[in-house]
Amino acid sequence: MAIRVSDILDKPIYTTTAIYVGKVYDVMLDLNKGVISGLIVSDIQNGCLKDYVTDPSKKVVLPFNLITAIGNIILVKPPADSGYGFLKK
Structure with a gap:
């Protein structure tokens, strides 16, 4: 299935347990492989990751393998469930 990057910008992101994470601000591309490597997430201060970051007003990159x-x-x-080892609590 193909999807345009512009179609996912500003989409809300939720966990599979229905908890708000944030909104898609942008995407990170792996140009060598030609795939999306991560989503840049904004609105962290209103989502479940706010306790994992030192400045919730900043953006966080979620690796694409976390997307279901x-x-x-x-x-x-x-x-x-996934450990989010890249974020420190």
Whole structure:
């Protein structure tokens, strides 16, 4: 299935357990592989990752392997299930 990057910008991101994470601000591309490598997430201060970052007003990059579905919203694995080792609590 193909999707335009512009179609996922500003989409809300939720965990698979229905907890708000943030909104898609931008995407990171792996130009060598020609794939999306991560989503840049904004609105962290209102989502479940606010306790994991030192400055919730900044953006966070979620690795693309955490994404489980893209539709009207984007679903990602919850922090407890996937470890989110790149974020320190």
